[in-house]
Amino acid sequence: MSPQAPTLFPTSLISPTIQAQLPEGYKLRPLEITDYSKGFYDCLAGLTVVGKVSEQSFQQTFEQMRRCGDVYHIVVIEELAERRIVATGTLIVEQKFLRGCAKAGHIEDIVVHDSQRGKKFGIRLIDQLKHIGTMVGCYKLLLTCSESNEAFYGKSGFVRKDLHMAVYLNNDSTPAAAATATPVVLPITATPTSTTSIASSSSTTALGAATVNSNSITDTTPTTTAMPVKARTVSIEVLSASMESIMVK
Numbered sequence: 001m002s003p004q005a006p007t008l009f010p011t012s013l014i015s016p017t018i019q020a021q022l023p024e025g026y027k028l029r030p031l032e033i034t035d036y037s038k039g040f041y042d043c044l045a046g047l048t049v050v051g052k053v054s055e056q057s058f059q060q061t062f063e064q065m066r067r068c069g070d071v072y073h074i075v076v077i078e079e080l081a082e083r084r085i086v087a088t089g090t091l092i093v094e095q096k097f098l099r100g101c102a103k104a105g106h107i108e109d110i111v112v113h114d115s116q117r118g119k120k121f122g123i124r125l126i127d128q129l130k131h132i133g134t135m136v137g138c139y140k141l142l143l144t145c146s147e148s149n150e151a152f153y154g155k156s157g158f159v160r161k162d163l164h165m166a167v168y169l170n171n172d173s174t175p176a177a178a179a180t181a182t183p184v185v186l187p188i189t190a191t192p193t194s195t196t197s198i199a200s201s202s203s204t205t206a207l208g209a210a211t212v213n214s215n216s217i218t219d220t221t222p223t224t225t226a227m228p229v230k231a232r233t234v235s236i237e238v239l240s241a242s243m244e245s246i247m248v249k
Contacts, residue, residue: 073129076088110125
């Protein structure tokens, strides 16, 4: 029997109850260092641009995350017969100084392979990440989503909360596709008793001389042409005359 591949976080954080809710032949577990060859990136490609990543780069990043302790928790669902990853989700734990040095969890990169839709894998992933957040002591969980996914996250107890904005930095590690990504989105905060959620806003809102929408921030301040010096002098003289008239009265 081959030795167990290194996992990103302890398997003890996987809920047996949630595992039991999966169809037969599927396993809920932490990301393993060997998952590059099991289609992990093929699964992620259903979410966004993944870029070109070698197996060596994947393993180096895996080890970097693993050395961070209880920060990164990437959960996968494996189809055992095919030995491939069919769903994945991430919980990143943020240590704070606020609230007595509390922890907050950020849910990211929830994706289910197109061939596995309808099996409630997305809900199982969210439930598992909420379970981990509880086990490691997070006082809240946050995530961002599109408006079309608001109802989905609402089923797991997430509600609208505040406004979330983003800026994409132009550097070598940022995919070209990021330039067209939505920079203004809204976050979701976990609330156990609620059944509603949140999503990014597609509406357009005027803010002074700028217009903010879901795709960009556009300056709508009209362009003005500088007045000739003579015209400005006349205006000042007229204003001065008016002021003198008021003072006389």
